[in-house]
Every structure is written in structure tokens, then in C-alpha cells.
Ligand SMILES: *[C@@H]1O[C@H](CO)[C@@H](O)[C@H](O)[C@H]1NC(C)=O
């Protein structure tokens with residue numbers, strides 16, 4: 001017995017050592033320092049909601065600056081919902097390999113991302129990084145061992161559940177039998193300070209502090225900033241932004257969309273502040289910064305935030321491009337092809353091996369990743385050969401739909417919510433132009449992010465280059481030729497000529513072989529899928545039994561008498 005334990009320990013030690021072994025060989029790094037890794041994640045922000053794609057209703061100059069000075073991840077793919085998307089990022093695996101392929105973890109449900117899978121922060125921690133999560137978790141909290149500081153993060157400041165109110169930091173789940181609960185913590189402790197501060201600012205303040213303190217300690221930084229923006233808050237007040245920010249968008253007629261623009265704008269400013277903080281701490285030149293959205297925007301339906309995935313079809317919680325092809329940019333001085341689009345398909349599960357490579361961390365085979373290392377392509381020349389690849393967008397045998405990418409081909413079988421989202425759901429309002437849109441180039445150049453990044457440019461960011469990149473980033477749909485009713489038939493698209501999924505090729509003789517291949521591949525993946533980890537909600541999760549907080553309800557004893565939590569965040573009111 002003891003021998004077994006000892007050899008298991010040795011094995012673990014060995015793995016840990018092998019993770020850092022490659023660091024001496026890394027040729028991309030400047031000096032000998034491990035690069036800082038900063039991942040900024042938006043929640044439910046639309047494909048077309050970064051103005052780099054050409055939108056003019058509201059601008060995102062800081063995010064755009066990352067793309068112009070770095071690279072727009074033109075075809076970044078993610079699972080179409082929060083939990084599976086975050087699980088894929090952190091594990092480097094398809095959701096079918098971590099039990100997260102169906103829907104999400106609602107706060108009252110006692111399950112989590114599979115515990116026996118190694119997560120990205122654990123890997124970076126073993127390589128000597130300080131690992132920090134600011135903001136949302138949403139991978140389970142019913143037991144302490146499900147939560148961020150038990151899963152590789154040294155530090156967490158933020159919330160465990162699906163979403164919160166932007167000011168009160170409380171949430172009520174759609175299943176209204178559970179009352180509103182407070183959900184904001186510093187590590188395991190309920191965090192009450194700074195009440196009433198807009199949460200996007202709060203998370204940014206914390207990120208700035210971490211950047212500064214980690215630099216002072218001369219430790220390499222792994223920092224994820226998982227924003228609440230632009231997810232909706234509770235049903236009674238879903239879209240929230242400071243009034244003075246909303247006032248900047250009076251040209252937008254729909255009051256909800258006006259608030260959404262303000263939420264995006266605050267998020268964009270946050271990105272500018274983070275870049276500035278890195279520059280001030282003299283860490284920028286040695287950092288890799290990624291900004292992206294966890295999935296497409298829910299333009300309509302549950303948690304609808306008016307975000308736009310135009311011109312793509314579908315939205316969050318659907319198999320279509322509007323759900324899975326997400327807004328994303330990367331900047332690092334380590335990228336030699338800065339200032340060019342990255343047009344290869346890249347999956348959020350690729351970030352783990354890709355960033356590990358950038359940090360010189362060698363990953364053991366035993367991790368069995370679905371993600372692949374694209375660092376050579378990303379960092380290398382602008383025309384690096386495309387890596388032919390597969391991406392499984394979804395395989396959900398509870399809701400009965402699947403979606404698979406293989407090279408230029410996309411296969412969809414079944415769909416969500418009786419096909420309600422199976423079309424283009426938004427358009428661009430051409431008569432609601434942001435007054436700043438006319439001076440777009442100046443707005444981007446004057447953004448805090450651009451000012452900090454420009455000194456690392458390999459070629460000057462001219463107006464011409466910006467226009468060219470923006471034009472290249474604009475998706476052009478073809479004409480609808482043969483539609484597909486995914487409820488009744490299989491759909492096959494050639495995304496290289498049909499990015500908007502308008503022409504079903506499943507009946508074309510010429511495509512019979514690729515159709516058969518993809519069908520077979522889905523069956524194969526189905527055979528290796530773990531059962532979904534979903535568990536029904538439990539009544540003892542109710543915050544009124546846990547001092548009005550969302551707590552580790554599987555291990556914490558529930559109060560005998562439910563509290564009246566119906567006034568401002570009880571746990572913090574004393
Ligand atoms: C993890 O646990 C699940 C069951 O919960 C099991 O099916 C799977 O094989 C395990 N995976 C690893 C890598 O140990």
C-alpha cells in the first residue's frame with residue numbers, strides 16, 4: 001500500500017517537474033522571464049460587439065487596439081454556453097470529456113466540472129506562477145473542493161455562480177423557488193467591502209492591484225479576469241450600467257440596447273486600464289494578453305442582453321456560428337506576426353497547450369487534451385500553414401443536438417429550443433451611429449491600450465492598415481441557396497465559402513463522402529463521451545438557509561429557520 005502511495009507521489013512530482021523542464025529551450029521568450037498570462041473574458045458578448053469588425057453603433061477602442069497591435073482571432077471557437085466554455089478553457093478538453101456538455105450549472109445544483117481533470121491554473125502554478133482569478137467561476141461550488149482556490153488558483157476575488165447584480169452582487173436563479181442570494185467572495189470568505197460599486201470597476205481595481213503586487217514580488221503572473229459584463233443581472237433589472245456612461249449613447253434608440261452599449265463601453269475601458277497597469281508595472285513587454293467572449297450573445301430569449309452576433313446565424317445556446325464563433329483578440333510582443341488577422345480556426349481548449357508552449361511548459365501526454373498547441377502558428381509568420389483540425393462545438397444527447405467542424409466543413413444535427421434561434425437574429429442599425437465613429441482611427445490611437453502598445457509595433461499602425469484590417473475582419477454572407485431545418489434533417493456547410501450557414505450541402509452527391517465521415521466522427525465521439533454531470537437542484541441550497549448567501553451547501557449545515565433575505569444583501573448589512 002505504502003509503495004503504491006509513494007510511487008503515485010513520485011509520479012506526481014515527476015509530472016510537475018516535466019511541466020517546467022522545457023523552459024530552458026524556449027526561444028520565443030524575451031530574457032529568461034516566464035511570460036505573464038492575462039486572460040480577460042467577457043460574458044455573453046456578441047461576435048459583432050467589438051467595433052474592429054466594422055460596427056459603428058458603439059466603439060471598443062481598447063479591445064480593438066489589442067487586435068490591431070496584436071492579432072484578431074478571426075475564427076475563435078468556444079462551446080455555446082458559460083459552464084462548458086469555461087470548462088473547455090481550463091481543462092483543454094471538449095465538454096464531453098469533462099461531463100459539462102449539457103446546459104450549465106445552476107447555483108442550486110450539486111455538481112461541478114469533473115474533479116479528476118487537471119486545470120490550467122494548476123499547471124501554471126507548478127511552473128512557478130502566481131495564479132489569480134478575478135470575477136466569475138461557474139464551474140460548481142456545492143462543496144469547497146469544487147471552488148477556484150481548491151482547483152489551482154492561489155487567489156480568487158469574485159463570484160462562484162452564474163451571474164450577479166452589478167451593484168448588489170446578489171443573484172436569483174431562473175428557478176424562482178430559490179430566493180436571492182449574495183455571491184461575492186475573497187477566497188472562501190464572504191467579501192463585503194466596496195458595496196454599491198459597479199462590478200466591472202471593482203474587478204478592474206482588483207486586477208490592477210494584483211498586477212502591481214505580483215510584479216513587486218517578481219513572480220510570473222497568471223491572471224484570469226472573468227467579467228460579469230455583458231451578462232444580464234437578475235430578471236427585475238437585467239441591464240445595468242452607470243447613468244453617466246449610458247448618457248454617452250443617446251443615439252441608440254432602444255433603451256436596453258443603450259444600456260448594453262454602456263456595459264460594453266465600461267468593459268472596454270477596463271481592458272484599457274489593465275493594459276495600462278501592465279505597462280506601469282513594466283510587465284507589458286513580457287505579457288500575453290487575450291480578450292474574448294465565452295460564447296455568442298443571447299440576442300433573444302433567456303438572459304437576452306441585446307448583444308449581436310451579426311451577420312452570423314444563431315446565438316448563445318445554439319449550434320450555429322453565432323453561438324460558437326466568438327469575439328477574440330490576442331496581443332503579445334512574443335508574436336512576430338503582430339498586426340495581422342489570425343484566420344485559422346482556434347478553439348478555447350487550445351489556449352492551455354498554446355500558452356503552456358509560450359511559457360516553455362512541457363505537458364505530459366497523460367493530460368489527454370483535445371486542444372492543440374497553436375503557439376507556433378500564432379507567434380510565427382502571418383502565413384503559417386493552417387493546421388487541419390476538428391472542433392466539436394456540441395454533442396448534447398439530452399437536448400439532442402450536435403455540431404462538428406472538420407477543416408472547412410461544418411455538420412449540424414438537431415438544434416436547440418425548437419429551432420427558435422436558427423436564423424440571423426440581429427442587424428446593424430445604420431442610422432444609429434456613435435458620433436465617435438467618424439473619428440474611429442483617432443479614437444483607437446488615443447485609447448489607453450493603443451498608447452501603451454504602440455511602442456512595440458513592428459510597423460506603424462496607419463489609417464490605411466486599420467481600414468484594411470477592419471475590412472478583412474468583416475464577414476460576408478453569400479446568398480441563401482438551400483436552407484436546412486435542423487430539427488428534421490442533417491445540415492452540412494462549407495464555411496470557407498458560406499460562413500453564415502445558408503447553403504445546406506447534405507443532399508449534394510459531391511459531398512456524400514464528407515457527410516458520412518462527419519456523421520461517423522460524431523458517433524465515435526459519442527461513444528467516448530462521459531455521461532453529463534448535471535444533477536437536479538436541491539432545496540437545501542436555498543440562500544435563506546445559509547445566511548442569505550450562495551454557500552457550499554453540500555457540506556454546510558442549513559439553518560433550521562429560513563431567514564427573510566428580502567432586503568439589501570443581509571450578510572453584509574451589519
Ligand atoms: C474521471 O472520473 C470519471 C468519472 O467521474 C471517469 O469516467 C473518468 O475516466 C476519470 N478520468 C480520469 C482522467 O481519471
Ligand SMILES: *[C@@H]1O[C@H](CO)[C@@H](O)[C@H](O)[C@H]1NC(C)=O
Nearest residue numbers: 400402413414519520522523
Ligand atoms: C442525428 O439526429 C438524429 C435524431 O436525434 C439521431 O437519431 C442520429 O443518431 C443523429 N446522428 C448523429 C450522427 O449523431
